[in-house]
Amino acid sequence: MKAAIIGYGKMGHEIEKILLQRGHTVALIIDQNNTDDLCADKLAGVDVAIEFTMPQTAYDNIRTCIEAGVAIASGTTGWTERLPELQALCREKGGAMIYSSNYSLGVNIAFRINRRLAELMNGCDNYDVRIEEIHHTQKKDAPSGTAITLADEAIARLDRKSAWNCIEPQKGETPQHKADSIEITSLREGMVPGTHTVTYESEDDVLELKHTLKSRRALATGAVIAAEFVCGKSGVFTMDDLLHV
Ligand SMILES: NC(=O)c1ccc[n+]([C@@H]2O[C@H](COP(=O)([O-])OP(=O)(O)OC[C@H]3O[C@@H](n4cnc5c(N)ncnc54)[C@H](O)[C@@H]3O)[C@@H](O)[C@H]2O)c1
Numbered sequence: 591m592k593a594a595i596i597g598y599g600k601m602g603h604e605i606e607k608i609l610l611q612r613g614h615t616v617a618l619i620i621d622q623n624n625t626d627d628l629c630a631d632k633l634a635g636v637d638v639a640i641e642f643t644m645p646q647t648a649y650d651n652i653r654t655c656i657e658a659g660v661a662i663a664s665g666t667t668g669w670t671e672r673l674p675e676l677q678a679l680c681r682e683k684g685g686a687m688i689y690s691s692n693y694s695l696g697v698n699i700a701f702r703i704n705r706r707l708a709e710l711m712n713g714c715d716n717y718d719v720r721i722e723e724i725h726h727t728q729k730k731d732a733p734s735g736t737a738i739t740l741a742d743e744a745i746a747r748l749d750r751k752s753a754w755n756c757i758e759p760q761k762g763e764t765p766q767h768k769a770d771s772i773e774i775t776s777l778r779e780g781m782v783p784g785t786h787t788v789t790y791e792s793e794d795d796v797l798e799l800k801h802t803l804k805s806r807r808a809l810a811t812g813a814v815i816a817a818e819f820v821c822g823k824s825g826v827f828t829m830d831d832l833l834h835v
Pocket of ligand 1: 665
C-alpha cells in the first residue's frame with residue numbers, strides 16, 4: 591500500500607512507524623509547512639491517505655483527497671459537524687473513507703458495550719450516568735471526540751437524557767448535574783494518552799465502563815488497519831464495519 595500521511599505531529603510520526611513495520615510505503619508526508627503539496631499531482635499513485643491534523647484543517651484535507659480519488663482514513667477530532675458533507679461527497683464520487691474519533695480497537699469494543707449498557711439502563715431510572723475523559727495537556731479540543739461518541743450513543747438509547755454538557759475543572763468550571771443531560775468532565779493531565787470512564791451510579795451501587803490507553807501505538811495501529819481496510823474499496827465506513835459488530 592502506498593500511503594500519504596497528512597499531519598506529521600505526534601500521531602503522524604507514530605503512524606509512519608506502523609506503516610513501515612507493516613510493509614507499506616510512505617509516498618508523501620504533508621505538514622503545515624508544505625500544505626501546497628496536498629494536490630492531485632502529488633497524490634497520483636497514492637492508494638490511501640491517513641489524516642491526523644487539526645479541527646480547522648481536516649475538512650479541506652479530506653475533501654482534496656476525495657476529489658483526487660484517494661481513499662482516506664481520518665482521525666482528526668473537533669470538526670465533525672461537517673463530516674456528513676464529506677461522506678456525501680465521497681459517495682457521489684465513488685471514493686472510500688473511514689472516520690473514527692478513536693482508532694483503538696479496545697475503545698471501539700467499548701463503544702459497542704456502551705450502546706448495550708445504555709439500552710439495559712434505559713429501564714433503570716434510579717441510575718444517573720456521567721462520563722469522565724482524561725488526556726495530555728496538549729490536547730486542543732474538549733470534550734474528546736471519544737467522549738462525545740460515548741455520550742451521543744448513550745443519549746440515543748436513554749429516554750431520560752437528551753443532551754450532554756461538558757465541564758473543564760481546570761478552567762474553574764463546576765459540576766452542573768442537569769437531570770436530562772450527561773455531564774462530561776474533561777481533565778487535562780501530564781502525558782495521559784487517553785482514559786474514558788462511563789459511570790452509572792444509583793444510591794446503592796456504581797457500575798463503570800473504563801478504557802485506559804497505555805500508548806498512542808494502539809491508535810496509530812488501528813488507523814493503519816483502517817487505512818488497509820478502505821484501500822481499494824468504495825464507500826463510507828466506520829470502525830463497526832471493520833470490526834463486524
Ligand atoms: N481518532 C483517533 O484515534 C485520534 C488519536 C489521537 C489523536 N487524534 C486527533 O488527531 C489530531 C492530531 O493529533 P496529534 O496528537 O497528532 O496532534 P499534533 O498537534 O501532534 O499534530 C498535528 C499536526 O498537524 C499539522 N498540521 C496543521 N495544519 C495542517 C495542514 N493544513 N496540513 C497538514 N498538516 C497540518 C501540525 O503542524 C501538526 O504537526 C487531533 O485532532 C487529535 O485530537 C485522534
